[in-house]
Amino acid sequence: MESQILFFDIDGTLIDEEKDIVPDSAKRALAQAKENGHILFICSGRCRAIIPEEVLALGFDGMVGGCGTYIEYRGRELFHHQLAPELQKEMIEDLLACHIDGVLEGKDCSAFRRDYWMPVVKSIFTENGSFSAKTQCFWDEDFSFDKMALWFDESSDMAAFQEKYAGQFEFIERDPTFYEVIPKGISKASGMRFVCEHLGIDQTHTVAFGDSANDISMLRCAHTSVAMGGGNPLLFDLVDHVTSPVMEDGIAKAMRYLRLI
Numbered sequence: 001m002e003s004q005i006l007f008f009d010i011d012g013t014l015i016d017e018e019k020d021i022v023p024d025s026a027k028r029a030l031a032q033a034k035e036n037g038h039i040l041f042i043c044s045g046r047c048r049a050i051i052p053e054e055v056l057a058l059g060f061d062g063m064v065g066g067c068g069t070y071i072e073y074r075g076r077e078l079f080h081h082q083l084a085p086e087l088q089k090e091m092i093e094d095l096l097a098c099h100i101d102g103v104l105e106g107k108d109c110s111a112f113r114r115d116y117w118m119p120v121v122k123s124i125f126t127e128n129g130s131f132s133a134k135t136q137c138f139w140d141e142d143f144s145f146d147k148m149a150l151w152f153d154e155s156s157d158m159a160a161f162q163e164k165y166a167g168q169f170e171f172i173e174r175d176p177t178f179y180e181v182i183p184k185g186i187s188k189a190s191g192m193r194f195v196c197e198h199l200g201i202d203q204t205h206t207v208a209f210g211d212s213a214n215d216i217s218m219l220r221c222a223h224t225s226v227a228m229g230g231g232n233p234l235l236f237d238l239v240d241h242v243t244s245p246v247m248e249d250g251i252a253k254a255m256r257y258l259r260l261i
Helices: 024-035 085-097 119-128 158-165 188-199 213-221 250-257
Strands: 005-008 039-043 062-065 070-073 076-080 101-105 110-112 136-138 147-151 169-175 178-183 206-210 224-228 241-243
Touching: 005 188, 024 039, 024 250, 039 188, 062 188, 070 188, 076 188, 085 101, 085 158, 101 119, 110 119, 119 147, 158 178, 169 213, 188 206, 188 213, 206 213, 213 224, 241 250
Parallel strands: 005 039, 005 206, 039 062, 110 136, 206 224, 224 241
Antiparallel strands: 062 070, 070 076, 101 110, 101 147, 147 178, 169 178
């Protein structure tokens, strides 16, 4: 088979979110695909600083990180969309005023409120703190962010925040209390198109694997799209193939089905 560029989401696609591991079957499938001449890219909402070492060790050729805000190939940065410092400062002030919790994510760090309170954010703070490098800080420290993962409850005024920034950012609803917020014009799909143009490879030679709402642009952009069983059912009618869940060898089964391995 002619070489393809394979784009993989991380959470819920490569990594099982309950067991927090990449199954051995997926590791073997990725290695075989690379041996067969395919090009492997991470395509994740995670920013560069918080991609697990277990994933980096799988031998990817490059990554589209932060939902397209950061791109690298063979260890070299190709693209980094950064928010203006004055916009970052204004958004932090508004997040505090609207009592919204969340993680402000950049290439080099993930930043938290001092008084973070949402259970998911507490869990992420603990997970990020396990990384060997210092990849987390607080909103009142010196840092830069490219995108946001925002959680909120009845004490938050998310409607006001969204109304103010809807012209500049896309708010992707991941669940009723969670938005992934990305600069308009930037997405996993824009990252894929950039990679194809940089490598001189037509988009007809792309395959994407995902499981959630922030993967929709990536799956629609790819010539061949795969949704993970156990993922968001919203994807199932949008893709070319629905495979098994992560821990039921979903990646390996899909790659065999598509004759990539």
